[in-house]
Amino acid sequence: MDTTRTSEDQSARWNGPSGQVWTEFQAMMDEMFRDFEEILVEAAGPWGRVLDVGCGTGGTTVAIARRLGEKGHCTGVDISGPMVEAARARAEREHVRAEFVQADAQDHAFEPASFDTIVSRFGVMFFGDSVRAFTNLRHAAKDGARLRLIVWRGAEDNPFMTTAERAAAPLLPGIPARVPDAPGQFGFANRDRVHRILEESGWSGIGIQPIDVTCAFPESELTGYFTRFGPLGQVLPDADERTREQVVEAVRGAFAPYVRGTEVRFTAACWLVDARRNG
Numbered sequence: 268m269d270t271t272r273t274s275e276d277q278s279a280r281w282n283g284p285s286g287q288v289w290t291e292f293q294a295m296m297d298e299m300f301r302d303f304e305e306i307l308v309e310a311a312g313p314w315g316r317v318l319d320v321g322c323g324t325g326g327t328t329v330a331i332a333r334r335l336g337e338k339g340h341c342t343g344v345d346i347s348g349p350m351v352e353a354a355r356a357r358a359e360r361e362h363v364r365a366e367f368v369q370a371d372a373q374d375h376a377f378e379p380a381s382f383d384t385i386v387s388r389f390g391v392m393f394f395g396d397s398v399r400a401f402t403n404l405r406h407a408a409k410d411g412a413r414l415r416l417i418v419w420r421g422a423e424d425n426p427f428m429t430t431a432e433r434a435a436a437p438l439l440p441g442i443p444a445r446v447p448d449a450p451g452q453f454g455f456a457n458r459d460r461v462h463r464i465l466e467e468s469g470w471s472g473i474g475i476q477p478i479d480v481t482c483a484f485p486e487s488e489l490t491g492y493f494t495r496f497g498p499l500g501q502v503l504p505d506a507d508e509r510t511r512e513q514v515v516e517a518v519r520g521a522f523a524p525y526v527r528g529t530e531v532r533f534t535a536a537c538w539l540v541d542a543r544r545n546g
């Protein structure tokens with residue numbers, strides 16, 4: 268999704284254009300990623316204190332808080348001010364008791380040993396120093412606490428995600444390249460690297476399983492989706508009108524295999540990552 272390397276870059280990105288687009292498309296993204304939300308709600312269980320890392324506009328946080336009711340509490344942490352604001356508004360709108368903190372999860376001073384479960388849906392691939400971040404999260408976890416993450420596998424397993432940039436490349440030079448292992452959408456694609464990061468951060472019982480989930484969204488949202496998200500979304504606004512039109516036509520054509528009537532359907536190839544804090 269991006270090629271920026273430092274936490275500062277990520278903060279600027281998520282407090283800027285990416286935060287804006289995710290906030291704008293929050294309903295669509297939540298619908299599209301509903302199955303992942305359910306996997307994390309199940310992991311959180313029926314009680315306890317839960318932390319949702321990189322919670323964005325709070326879809327998962329609110330779903331977990333609703334499930335916990337009076338038997339627990341869910342906190343969402345996110346580096347993006349606009350997304351945290353949207354998350355708080357959602358919790359209020361839905362009359363759900365959830366707390367949101369705007370902070371860099373990499374080094375935020377969480378209350379030590381305070382969470383029974385730490386979860387994340389696509390929110391942990393953006394740290395400048397992942398070992399530091401997961402060490403910090405381990406300190407926030409109680410002894411025996413569970414960690415459950417959903418992250419993307421590689422671009423080669425997720426051709427849908429790179430369709431737009433591949434189709435637009437001949438018409439639009441300068442689309443940022445995906446850099447392996449750099450912070451961004453595919454930053455945790457390398458299974459061995461994820462295992463190593465968690466091990467070096469002191470987590471135990473590490474399990475990393477592939478999961479393939481069918482996702483869908485309305486076809487009417489397709490152009491908005493590919494013109495606003497990802498590397499193409501970063502550069503398309505700066506193109507002249509003629510180029511923009513050509514790009515939209517070419518990219519829509521390239522997405523044709525994913526269009527089923529009024530829906531766009533694709534497979535999200537992800538890792539389901541589990542670990543424990545032991546001691």
Ligand SMILES: C[S@@+](CC[C@H](N)C(=O)[O-])C[C@H]1O[C@@H](n2cnc3c(N)ncnc32)[C@H](O)[C@@H]1O
Nearest residue numbers: 281321322323345346347371372388389390393
């Ligand atoms: C791909 S979005 C996922 C949002 C949300 N979990 C969801 O599934 O809708 C990634 C989120 O991670 C957040 N993020 C990136 N770096 C972060 C950091 N260092 N600390 C906390 N949040 C971070 C972004 O602001 C963004 O909300």
